[in-house]
Amino acid sequence: MARPSEYPTELRERAVRMVIECRQDYPHESAAIRSVASKLGITSTESLRKWLRQAEIDGGIGAGKxxxxxxxxxxxxxxxxxxxxxxxxxxxxxxxxxxxxxxxxxx
Known part of the structure; x- marks a missing residue:
């Protein structure tokens, strides 16, 4: 059984929205992810990147489940x-x- 996330769903959704909104202000998406993660106190940028990819899949933009x-x-x-x-x-x-x-x- 997976362990519960230390980040609430609202924070995850907000972080994903912030990355999507400010993505064009940075030279690379990874820079936007690092910036948003540091602003919101998310210790793992990889977690935020995974949330973003899953949001893209759920929104029909990316391929996957x-x-x-x-x-x-x-x-x-x-x-x-x-x-x-x-x-x-x-x-x-x-x-x-x-x-x-x-x-x-x-x-």
Whole structure:
């Protein structure tokens, strides 16, 4: 399970908006990211870069899986793991009861 983010969603959205708005004022996007990160107290510029890329994907600008698709995949993987565990339990129970039925009856 992923650890919770130390940055609130509002801060992430604000940081992404700020980078998008001031991107043209800097020679490189990375300079805009560094500037916004330092202004907002974001210690990792890589985190801000990832937020920006995900916002572009969610907005239809970039290629990749949207946040909704990622959440759905995560939920489906969790469900598959749960079903596999249940299947293993049922297989073990089936083997146990089959062995019980095969035992000779003693009176």
């Amino acid at each position: 949207t946040s909704e698709e990622i959440a759905e995949i995560r939920a489906l993987k969790k469900k598959v793991a749960e079903l596999r565990r249940a299947n293993e339990i049922l297989k073990s129970a089936s083997a146990f009861f089959t062995a019980e039925l095969d035992r000779p009856y003693r009176s």
